[in-house]
Each structure stands twice: as structure tokens, then as C-alpha cells.
Amino acid sequence: FEKELEVSVSEDKLERLRKALKAITKKVGSPNPYYAVIKLDGDNMGKWLAGEFFEDKKITPERHLKISQALKNYALELVPEIVEKQALGKLVYSGGDDVLAFVNLRDLLKVMYALRAAFSGHIKINDKKIEVDWENASGKAKKNGKEVLTLGSEATASMGVVIAHYKTPLQLVLK
DSSP states (O other): OHHHHTOOOOHHHHHHHHHHHHHHHHHHOSOOSEEEEEEEEETTHHHHHHTTTSTTOOOOHHHHHHHHHHHHHIIIIIHHIIIIISSSEEEEEEETTEEEEEEOGGGHHHHHHHHHHHHTTOEEEETTEEEEOTTOOSSEEEETTEEEEOOOTTOOEEEEEEEEETTSOHHHHHO
């Protein structure tokens, strides 16, 4: 391997690297061979966009714009924060009402809980940290001093989770 990359490492450096790796493993634990894949999808989005959830059953351009803005906020501002900054996860896709993410099992329930709450706006944002707040039914949260519009407490989302071993073919896991 060293010959291929033309890299030479002294035994002293190698031993220091081994000790550092052992120290890290002692601190955070051995790597878990299992991980989770989360797939989330907003419920009844067609009905929302058709205006069926509004009292007058009408979808106006203003309502359509607000729904689009709320979905954009969720996908671009809330989901990446929850999955990648507040947890050990990797966001594969976040667009509108769809999310696909890989998450460490240690953070799985916390991420699921926060993603679902954020979809309906049941959140508060303190010091850039998103926290679940089921009392907030306003459909809005403040982030960096500006208001973040969400779909509101009537909107719901469903998600599925697969827990897989790292040697399981990814195609099978996603199926």
C-alpha cells in the first residue's frame, strides 16, 4: 500500500496514530456496524396544494406561495440542521416534503422526533439549535432574528426507517 501511494510513515508516527485512535475509540466507543436510513414524506400534499384543508376549499396564489415557502424552509433550513449539525447523520436528499438521510443509531429517535415536529412547526430555535416544542402551534419559528414559516400544526408527515448492517448492499437497504 505504501508503495502504491509512495508514502512512508515512521514507526514512531505510526505508533502515535495508533495511540490516538485508541484514545478516540475509548472516548466515543467502537464504531457500530449498523446504521439507519430514514425516508420521510409529507402526508396529503396533493390535498394541501388543491386547497382541501382550507375552510373555503380554495387554493389562492398567496396560499400556494406560503405552502411553497414553508416546504422550502423545511427542506433547506430545518432538515440539514437537524440531521447533520445536531446529530451524526448525512442528508442524502431534502426537497419539499421529502427527506432521505443516513443516521447513526445513537441519534435515530432524536432525529425522527425533531424531523416530524419541524414539519408541523412544533419547534423553537434557540442559539441556532432546533428544539421540539409541541406547544408552538403558530406555524412559525424565529431563526437568526427572522421568522421561519412552516406548514403549521395541521400538517403531518410519515416516515419509514431501515436499520442495516454496513455490509448489506445499499440497493437492498433502499428497496
